[in-house]
Amino acid sequence: MSFSPRARVHLQNIVANWRTIDALVPESKAGAVVKANAYGHGVARVARALHEAGCRTFFVAYVEEGAELRNAIRADATILAFNGADPCDADLVRAHRVTPVLNALPAIRDWLALSDAPDYAVHIDTGMNRLGVRMEDVSGLAGLTACRPPVHVMSHLVDSDDRSRAINVEQLARFKDAASHFPHARKSFANTGGCFMGRDYGFDIVRPGIGLYGGGPPLPDGIELKPGMTLEAPILTVQSVQPGETVGYGATHTFDTARTLATVALGYGDGFLRAAGNKGFASLGGIVCPIVGRVSMDLITIDVTQAADLAKPGAFAQFIGAEVLLEEQARRAGTVGYELVTGLGHRVRRIYD
Incomplete structure (x- = not known):
């Protein structure tokens, strides 16, 4: 007998939760947030199970997490790193095919100054006041990136735990406006709570995180998530x-x-x-x-x-x-x-x- 605690990780439940969320907005595709070692569940095993189920877009916080994830799945998956990358990370980004999410105009200028700059994504700040290019700078961003536009544009909901909040609708309008400057980029807006807010919030990719593992805000009637x-x-x-x-x-x-x-x-x-x-x-x-x-x-x-x-x-x-x-x-x-x-x-x- 072992006298240590154990966490039995239910990969089938995590996959079932991903499929439940993926089916909510048929026009969108569910990615998977697997930062922080897949929220403590073990990134390699979780990501491989999700990839086998059909997930093709994964989100982490750091480029180094993205490299670890790429080594685990080594497959036709897109990996985005929320916290961005410095130009000195470019070789790591290239080697492991990680897409950094750049969060400010100076960082984007520095990235585009690289010779053969790898693909990148952009975060638009629609109200969180945490990371992202501010709304008043979006037109400047469009001009700056005209010759090398981002492949992915995203933002983050402030309070999707309370789906009745007016700020959700306000952010949606801001994101639609900002995203219109980048017609060829994939769009992503909804975190776990946003996945339950209807088709308007779906865009191309939704980003369930804690919901994959059985947590998150109260669920709408008729939706069940299983413990991860x-x-x-x-x-x-x-x-x-x-x-x-x-x-x-x-x-x-x-x-x-x-x-x-x-x-x-x-x-x-x-x-x-x-x-x-x-x-x-x-x-x-x-x-x-x-x-x-x-x-x-x-x-x-x-x-x-x-x-x-x-x-x-x-x-x-x-x-x-x-x-x-x-x-x-x-x-x-x-x-x-x-x-x-x-x-x-x-x-x-x-x-x-």
Whole structure:
């Protein structure tokens, strides 16, 4: 038996989620965002499974991630790097056929000054005020790139988690205006939330990220996404406590009745958030087992009183999966699903099925 936590990565579920999103807007094609090691799921295995299913456009953050991805799939796929590239990265870009997404006029000028400049994409800032060429500079961008236009133009929604926000419609109008200057470039606007906002937001490519892995904003009626992973940790010990006793560092939880506790091998050293102490939960056979006390570096204690028959050393408690939905666990820890899965460390064994 292993006494370390494990993440069972469900490649079939990730592929099924990609197909579900791909079918939402038939005029568009779903790409896949696989930055941050495919949101902690393992980029090589995830990307190969998606490519075999028909995905041909992948998004990462850094050129170096793009090179790693190219080595994993070595196929007829387009790889775009959101954070752009410096001219000194040109050889890496050429060697691994990564398309940098350039985010400012100076960076675009420097790129076009290269002899035999590789293909590039452009990000238009339609309201995020984070990355991208500002709207007032789009006409200048069109003039600057007239002799060597971008192959891909994109922008990013500010709040697609709330599909009722007026800013989504405002951004859409801005992006349509900006994209009209680049008639031959492929267009991309919708992240996971945007994929659920209808055909107007689809353009050529949609960019599901967290949705591929079973997280993200509330889903529209009739749409179901499956968990991309099941995070489990083995029970090391089971013990009984009496009223008045406490548990864990700082004695932050005091019991008012007799309880049965289990200590499991998972902690913030594995990337499970310390903020989940006294708030998050695990599941044993579908029975909710609250986290009691602090999350420590290597250990978490859960209250298994209601699941005492299942709580035995060597049994695995679930912390993310079909019984513990990613976004619910994240909400209790005061964060979002992105942080829970991307933060999982190397001590968590990835097992692929």
